[in-house]
Amino acid sequence: MRKTEPDIPPLHNHHRVTAESMRHYMPGQPQVMPPHPQVQEVLVQLFNHHTITEPILVPAVAEPLLVLVLAGAARVEERPLGGEWEAVDVRVGDFYLTNTGEPYEMRWQTQGCDTFKVMHLYLGLSLIDQAAREVLGEQAGPVTFLDISGDRDERVSFMMDQLRGELIDERQPSPLFAHGLAQALAVHLVRRYRHAHNGNRRSNALQAYKLRRVIDAMDHHLDNDFSLAYLAGIADLSGYHFSRMFKRATGLSPSQYFIRLRMSRARHLLLETDRSIIDIGLEVGYSSPSHFSQVFRREVGVTPSAYRQA
Known part of the structure; x- marks a missing residue:
């Protein structure tokens, strides 16, 4: 966490930040991405991480945040504030899904390499809401997701890598293509990773x-x-x-x-x-x-x- 940044407020329980603001709380600087005004509700950030032995405080996020390991490997440890550390070994293709309402601590040790590269993907809430209505029906309320740490899902890794290639590698990214990929990913997340208590439609809701x-x-x-x-x-x-x-x-x-x-x-x-x-x-x-x-x-x-x- 960048404690020297004067405009970054201290974190408190239930304080949430946007996924876009997450870069302020992560060590190092993200790779500078070209702006794409036509591509809305989708944001990609790339990070090269070294070993972090001192825990960093990861804030709760206001929107779902996906992290995909692009290169290297590491042993990543996480714990709730005041809790016990839980470790998982991650490698290329593993992903994290963060939808937590509470800050938590994190640290990692690179394995067989000096750095490992990860991709952060932010999906706008309107995409998630649209996917929820498509999967669960027009009366579906807002969904929350399970928190996933170091799992593998070929659909998630494929669609995230396609988004990375479109938004970063293409000289003229297609908003239609990027939005279609993001919509497909949002539907997959709602189908597979929504929290169980979100499964039912809300009764007596506004039509x-x-x-x-x-x-x-x-x-x-x-x-x-x-x-x-x-x-x-x-x-x-x-x-x-x-x-x-x-x-x-x-x-x-x-x-x-x-x-x-x-x-x-x-x-x-x-x-x-x-x-x-x-x-x-x-x-x-x-x-x-x-x-x-x-x-x-x-x-x-x-x-x-x-x-x-x-």
Whole structure:
């Protein structure tokens, strides 16, 4: 963990960071990837790791994070905070799936090599939600995944390697091809690795067509103040019943979901445009730069300026 980084907040229980921000908490620097503005909801990062004997604190993540071993081998140890170490030997093709809601500690010893190379793959929540609806039905709520450490799955390794090749090796990556691979991977994860308690549909949830209508309205009015009455009117429900049914459908309150959409738009604009942070804050509904920075840091884990610089 980069303890000298002033804009990285200390981790606490239940504090989550985006998978994109994970690089701040990992030792070393990721390989610089070319930006792909047309490819959304998919992010690839490559790391070359040396032996780490002192434990690093790995934060909980807000989105699922896949890690694939690309080269080398290592003995990797993990433990919950205050728990016992558990070790697994990993080699090329092994993968990790991280969906934990709690920080944990990790260390590793390379075997037969000085470094081992890994790929981090971030899948956006909208891809996971779409896959859940396709596999479980339109009333499916948000899914969480089992935490997998050093397992092998030929489909996972194949699709991750294909995404790596498309986004890194191709001079002009195809957004259609990359998005198709990411969708296929998301479906496979939902089918095979979703947590058992996510298997049933949610009853008394907001109907799928109303949910899509409400989320579209949110997405087109991110610069406006949040209005529960307006959104409830779109769903033709009272504010109380709308809030309850929306949360059953998504796992979040309407206001929380609205903030998540705002932060998603802000993160995209910070990475893919040169617009000022003040302008970006205004576009997502924050007239006060300090308020925008406060909310962004709470939701993403770093300030807008640190997110852009990193």
